[in-house]
Each structure stands twice: as C-alpha cells, then as structure tokens.
Amino acid sequence: MIYSRIAGTGSHLPDKVVTNHDLEQTLDTSDQWIRERTGICERRVAADNETTSVLAEQACLKALEAAACDPSEIDLFIIGTTTPDLIFPSTACLLQKKLGLPDCGAMDVNAACSGFLYALNIADKYIRCGDAKKVLVCGAETLSKIVNWSKRETAVLFADGAGAVVLEAAGEPGILSSHIHANGDYMDLLTTNAGVSVGWEETKDNGGKPEIQMRGNEVFKVAVRTLGRIVEETLGSNNLQKSDLNWLIPHQANLRIITAMAKMLDMSMDHVVVTVDRHGNSSAASVPLALDEAVRDGRIKRGDLLMLEAFGGGFTWGSALIRY
C-alpha cells in the first residue's frame, strides 16, 4: 500500500499587525467585544503589493526547505484559496513559475475556509493511487482585500496569511483518512456580493470592491454542529477513539467554536493549537499556519496523532486524521 505523509511544513504572515485597539479608532466596536466573542486580539493584513501568491511563495519555500525537497521533485501543486491574485491564470500557475516547479499539474481549489483540507484530500488521493510521489499543498489568502473595513460584523474577523506542506509517498500513514463535504443550501449565510458572472452591481458601498457578507450567529451554530459530525466521522472511519488524539488543529474562526470542539473531543485546551488570537480568521491559510507553528515550536512531534478540521463558506467542511 502507498500512503502519504507530511515531509515538511511552512508558513508566512504579512508584517502589518492590526490590533483590536486600531479597529476601535474607525469602527463602533471594542477590544473587549472582539476578545470575548471571537478570541481575536490582533490579525495580520497584507500590504497593497502583497498578493496571495506573494504570501504563498514564502510559505511554500519554507515547507520545501523543511522537507529537504527540491522544487524539481514536485509532481503536483495544489493551493486552496478564495482570494486568487487574478481570475486566471490560476494562483497555482503563478506559483509554478515563482517556485520553479517543473511542468507539473497546478491547480487552485476554491472551498473557502476548507480550501486547505480540500487540497490535502486531493493530494493524498494522487499519492495513494501512485500518480504522484511529492505534492506541494498550500492554503493562502488575502481576505483583507474583500473585507468592507467599515462593517464591524466582518472587519474584526478576517485576516491574511499562508501555510503549506510537502506531502510525500510513504510505506505507512501519514494521512490515515481525509474527508470533504459541501452543502450549497447555506450559500446566503456566508458569501460575497459580486463575481465574474453575477457582476459588480452591489459593490458601490465598498469602493467598487466585492465584500464578504456573513450572518455570523447562524454560521456559528451550523459550524459547531457540522464540525462535531465530521470529527466523529473521521475517528469512526479509522476505529479510533477521542482519547487516541494528541492534537486538535482546528480552523481558526472563533475561539468559542474551537473550545466547543475541544469539549466534544474531551480534549484539554493544552492539546489544541490556537492561533486565532494573533492570526484572526485567515480562511484556507488558518489550519496550515497553525500546524506549522506547532511543528516548529516543538509541540507536535513525529508519531503524534493529529485531527485537522475546517468549516467555511458554501458551506464546505473537511477534516484529516494524520499520524505526523
């Protein structure tokens, strides 16, 4: 049997830090409200010239270095992003050139906040079926560019960043299983107000730029319910128990959702990787950013059992159970 394993991780954040106190200057909000309702203290925001591919390039270079993998060895590149540099060429194609990858397959996956888990799922399948030996998988976003900075409901939440892993073929897992789901019934709860086919009619409010629109409280409830189901599905399909897990690496949308997941999994918060306080919600980048942080600071060790999960616009949701 061929399995995939994580050979190396990397991540990158823009330099600019925006604190809750900074947002208090321009919005009818407070540091106290943001901390209590979301757990966020500060977030990173890209400069005008820091596009998604600029952030992704740095994260990918670090992952390649950690995996001691030359770009020429990569058989497939997949990036989860909902904020591509351009409509086309894909962000993956831009990175194929920037990173000096061979003429391998390169694709963007748009599954909003679940984008990295979708990308990881596809990469794992390519390796398992023998079509690829090394796959570079990235999650990267510049959500700040589609946030309406005058709307407190969303401006305090979203952020920018990038994370990546090199997956490689191995004799044993690695990725024990990964799961992806979607349900378009909920499209109106978390969406953008513009797009290529739909047009840009509604964007006057935000200086002609599209904006994220979210009915946060409703999203919150479905997210907790749905993530509860997918972690049960993931453990069940491997005949493993909650107590087998060493680390939960959740999507970083809201500390209250993360805490609810830890409770469901009977895990102490000491075994949950939390970055939402400093990173905010960086959508497809949030899980690989958290993973890389905990790998590099030595919390996650080889042999540990990791549960990764994410939930986002669509709705989409995904998970992966990984022997690191």
Ligand code: UT7
């Ligand atoms: O990553 C993709 C998936 N996304 C998520 O999982 C996000 C899920 N949702 C959430 O994280 C939370 O629902 C939010 C953080 C977005 C909102 O927290 P909440 O506890 O659900 O608040 P709410 O929307 O029910 O609003 C409560 C109050 C409202 O005022 P009234 O009607 O009670 O007077 C809002 O207008 O808080 C008000 N409010 C704010 N106040 C200060 C909303 N945003 C803010 C704000 N600052 N930034």
